[in-house]
Amino acid sequence: MTTRPPVLFLVHRIPWPPNKGDKVRSFNILRHLARRHRVFLACFVDQPEDWQHVERLDQWCAGVYAERLDPLTARLTSLRGLLGGEALSLPYYRSGRLRQWVQNTVRREGIVQAVVFSGPMAQYTDIPELDSVVVDFCDVDSAKWIQYAARRAGPMAWVYRREGERLLAFERRAAQRATAALFVTEAEAQIFRRAAPEAANRVKVMQNGVDAEYFSPSPDLPMPWPAAGPVLAFTGAMDYWPNVDAVRWFAQEVLPALRAHHPGLRFFVVGMNPTAAVRELAGADLVVTGAVPDVRPYLAHADVVVAPLRVARGIQNKVLEAMAMGRAVVVSADSAVGLAGEPGQAYVSAGTAAEFVAAVDRLLADPALRAKIGVAARRTVESHYSWAAHLGVLDALLDARPASAAPAAGALP
Incomplete structure (x- = not known):
């Protein structure tokens, strides 16, 4: 009997329950990876009510590390980025304990492949043992911060513009080190290829999907509001x-x-x-x-x-x-x-x-x-929009593991 290979999965927010957009995508990736791999998951938990769901992850994972992230404390911590010249998103999701768990688990389990969900989590993949890292950026977050800046005025416009510029610099480094950088649409992929031409050959598209059995037309679902106008x-x-x-x-x-x-x-x-x-x-x-x-x-x-x-x-x-x-x-x-x-x-x-x-x-x-x-x-x-069809992109990348695309030495950021 062939043992399923181990894979590290890093997620910025616990992927269960899949009750918001990013968790829908990260959960479906987790479930897909678990069919062919022993998944070792590290994630943050930023909502107190989600702690009750951590044990649920055991059905898909061979190992789980979940760490509490208090949004207010994390926002204050992120201000260190102003002193260090880096994107505020990086210290927001930075943890020495999570980094130690990742390093210990990779070495103990002989893990050589990692899947990263959300760009800032790529800061944990500067480990020599990892020879294949797939980063799912989803969207070009740096471009979103620039958009935010255009809709704000005063100091916040400056903060958002700075975040977009610093985060793009990190995204470029992370993509250049990665085996592949994934985006949810070809339009997003093209935006990133123009912004990071040095990593253009590693940019791929992995679209979103939907559980069409769960989300299906049904006349039996209860009416949630009193009958009245449209x-x-x-x-x-x-x-x-x-x-x-x-x-x-x-x-x-x-x-x-x-x-x-x-x-x-x-x-x-x-x-x-x-x-x-x-x-x-x-x-x-x-x-x-x-x-x-x-x-x-x-x-x-x-x-x-x-x-x-x-x-x-x-x-x-x-x-x-x-x-x-x-x-x-x-x-x-x-x-x-x-x-x-x-x-x-x-x-x-x-x-x-x-x-x-x-x-x-x-x-x-x-x-x-x-x-x-x-x-x-x-x-x-x-x-x-079948999840299974779109997530086949991950299978192809993890099966290939081209040596030429192995991450370069050096730390991120």
Whole structure:
């Protein structure tokens, strides 16, 4: 009987439960790796309620190290980056205890391969024994910080711009050392190839997927709100700044016109940890739910799902989940880049506030069109967004282990 080879998996946030975008992707990677490898997982736990889930990881892992990360303390610690000239994201996720566990585990278990989820976790892979490191950047985070800076003024604009510049420098070093650097769409991959031409030959695409059996159209899901006028829904972790920005912009720039056109219209913002900026939007026709045990009823019974993200790029899990459930989705133009299916047929793309108003108006006025788009959306997910198909990219990379792509000596950062 052949023993499954060991692999190190480094994740910036515990990958269970898969109840937000990054955890959906990291959990599916974990589950996929566990089919062919003995997985040794190191991660941070940044929400107290997630500690109860650490033992659950044993069913996929041969070894687990989970370390508490207090966001407030980590933010204060990250300020060391200002003194050291590095990206603040690096000291935020830096731990001597986690580094020691990684080094000891790699040497004890004879691990030579690592998969890294989220760029800052690559700082733990400067170990001579590792001859193959795959870094899943997902999106070009440095570019997002630059986008944040463009939407801010004063000192915070400077901080965000600096973070983008310093983080890009780290991302370039990490990608150049890695066997492969993965991104969620070809558009993101192209952005990084232009920013890091020296690592262009290592840049690959591994798209997101969706569990189309779990997220499937079902008339049996309970109605989560009282029957009344039409309902729009947005889903996502509501302490994630791009989600906060999207909801605030939609509430301020789009919703007033829709209310005038559709009396009784309600907008449900569904997701954990809503910030004060999100909670203060709540009113009679804008409901902020906070965490819910199951997001599917909110998707199943929404007339239209909206994803007006202005900063986050790449294929959004929230969009794929709504499409898998056969819903008509209006998605921002940036988030639609790389999304399979024809715009206007499998989903609707909108850029400006006026375009969002027009798109939602049209869908609310035409139930047959909503149904038609929902059917096409479901077929698109079934055809293009299988996790198993996309995660095969990892298998090919880990099986190949080309010596020429082994990480160079030296420490990160």
